[in-house]
Amino acid sequence: AWAALGGALLAMAVVWLFLGDLRRSLIIGSVIPMAILVTFVIMAASGLSLNLMTLGGLALGIGLLVDNTIVMMENIGRHQQQVGKGTPAQRALRAASEVFSPIVAATATNLAAILPFLFIGGLVGLLFRELVLTLSAAVLASLVVAVTLVPAWGARSGQGAGREALADRPLHALQRWHARLLDAVLRHPAWTLLPFLLALALALWALDHQRRSFLPATDEGRVWVNLTADPGTPLEDTDATIRRIERLLEEDPRVAHVFSTIGGFVFGRTEYRSGNRASISVELRPAADGLYHTAEWSHRLRARIRELGLAGYRVRVRPARLRGVRTGRGNDDLSIRIQGPDLDMLARLGDAVVQRLEGLPGLRNLQHSYEARQMQLAIVPIQARIAELGLDPARIADSIRAALDGVVAGDLLQDDRSVPIRVRLTRRDRSPEQLATLVVAMDENGHPITLGSVARITLQPEPAQIVRDQQQRIVDISASIAAGTDREALQRAIDQRLADLELPTGYVRYDGGSLATLRAGQRTGLWLALLALFLVFVVMAVQY
Structure with a gap:
């Protein structure tokens, strides 16, 4: 709500800076609450509630709410200066008629560009459906207000011969420079085509080499430390080792809270008991710059734990994931699954995959589901x-x-x-x-x-447990992916290392992480972008 209010005030300030007329600036600024009211009506009719995503759509749409109004008000102001060509109401009506078609075309192209993304399913559709609907409602509301209320208000705004705006001189200089550039381009049309083709080739190259990820990295300042001892390790020894790590954490001024679970773990309402397993939940304090830098802190903690020389213990440190959001079927960033009937063979295959992937840049906390034994x-x-x-x-x-x-x-x-x-x-x-x-x-x-x-x-x-996927026994090889790692490049490296891994008859390897979701989302996004582009051209062709 505060972001939307701040955006509205900044939009009004920018409008006043460029128009230099307080009355017209207030008219344009008053459109924002009116359009928001119309947006609420459309949201109520669509069954949308006020939540994080709809408020985000409103905040994004604040700038779009005044676009149509600025075009309408500027043209009305130009006509109002033409004294003697009818009454103010007639001049406002004539000005509104001139820009009605372009405003409708601009709004239609905006809707055509964003509405196709409602067809995205899965987690992305769940996250952004209400945001897209709210943004579409805001754009539609801006059109309704711009073609109804703004001409009525503009007819009473006077001749608009206000003082010179603060941005007039820079804008006039920019207009003169643009006129000279346009004159040169029109005299040599080929000069325009070559830079355009170069820019298009550079954009395609950048798109192909852009680092890909399903969701942006989150940093909530929480870290998990998971400890697994050799089978048969007494609970007392596991507790003593955890206490050594706790003392290490107590010496760190960045650590705010520590919570340890020893002798197993709790998942939901299920309790698993195992004397050789323990975990520590660490909550960090922000650094001097206000950020947590969880990945860097976790890397330093791994090095300090290695200095303890914990023989017979495997300690994994990873930043906590965004709670409640899972981009794959696994419990970590990377999940490679092998399906088969025999648990011992699955465990050996899991060991083989972990051994092949060890040392691969970008992978952290590599393990498989049958390492933990009791x-x-x-x-x-x-x-x-x-x-x-x-x-x-x-x-x-x-x-x-x-x-x-x-x-x-x-x-x-x-x-x-x-x-x-x-x-x-x-x-x-x-x-x-x-x-x-x-x-x-x-x-x-x-x-x-x-x-x-x-x-x-x-x-x-x-x-310690038998992992199943769709009622079939599997081994889940999981790992955390370091921040800044290109998922596609990492997957190519993994496929290269596992290319010669021979699986017995009846065993199948497949991806259980977010890579399949990422690739499917990219394909869907590409088709929807092409559909949006096609709809924009259709709207322009119908309009003109």
């Missing part, structure tokens, strides 16, 4: 031994399930509530050594048969 209890029955003893495997499984999951032994009444009492082994008694002594059956002589005599009990690392 120790799981594996009980493998010895079929020959079970058959020799004549035991029922189902009963052995029931005994193990009762020991680990527990058995409801009764209910406890507490505050008119019934709480089930579950009896099971404590976590301390679930080690392979303790489970080996668990009695699962009795032999013919009444002697106890322990689990260790009929099964192999081990702790082995397994993936």
Whole structure:
């Protein structure tokens, strides 16, 4: 709202600077609130609400609101100086009739240039649909006010013979220079064509070599520090390592707040427990220039953490992404996915891809989804031994399930509530050594048969979670992309390094990040730009 008000005041100041007539400047300035009121009516009819995007459209449209009015008012002022050619109302009507067609044509071309972008879908359409609609409504409202109210006000503005405007002398000098330049160009038309062709070639070259990204980089002053230890690392060791990093952060004057999560992570309403995983959320204070410079600060923090020499730990530092906005299916800037049935093979393929991409300029925090592993209890029955003893495997499984999951032994009444009492082994008694002594059956002589005599009990690392895409198992290789990196050039380098990667039968590699969205958006944007250009030519052809 304040941006729109500031834009309106600046627009009125510029109009007064060039016209030099306070009355006509006030008339043009009064068009802004009137056009905004008409815009609100159009927005209400279209079902639009006041939000960040519609207010942004209004702020962008403030300058466009006075364009038609300036043309109309300037022509009315010129006719009002022609005393003796009718009444002021007749002169205003004649002036309005002269510029009515050009004003309608200019408004139609503006609408033809921006309305095709309403056909963009996905995240871009969600972000900019209301902005485009509001901007279109503002342009249409400026046309309505310029051809109705402005001529009525202009008829009463007098002859317009005000004092000389502050910008008249520079404008007159510019007009004289333009007249000399135009005379030279008209005498040598070929001189115009050659610079135009050179400028067109330079523009096409710049467009092809322009750095591409889906959304501009954001800097909110938040950084994530993710720590993953080797499988089986005790929670106490993970906590001690996190405390060392916290002390490092406490020494930095740029750090405002630190929040640590140890022993897993929380995603939405889901809680994942893993003793070898931890994360730190860091909120920074602005630097002396008022900016956060999160990328530079993260780079320095990586170097300081490497100096700690944390053997057996992998620490990744990345600036926080814009919350709630995801440009791809992955959780980071880059996402390469391999689909296949076997988890071990997916993990090996993930290791191979990470190894090939390491050291690639522009990539940070390279990892895959099966690097994080946790120790799981594996009980493998010895079929020959079970058959020799004549035991029922189902009963052995029931005994193990009762020991680990527990058995409801009764209910406890507490505050008119019934709480089930579950009896099971404590976590301390679930080690392979303790489970080996668990009695699962009795032999013919009444002697106890322990689990260790009929099964192999081990702790082995397994993936902390199984990642799926469209119900299919995948490995997600992700990385952060450094600020200023050309996405297209980076993707070409990635494709070159992965060109000779052979995938087993039944395994497919595809892009899961924002690159596909970026390329699709570029194709859609190109077609819509061509459509807008075509519509502009159609409007001009129909008008003239």
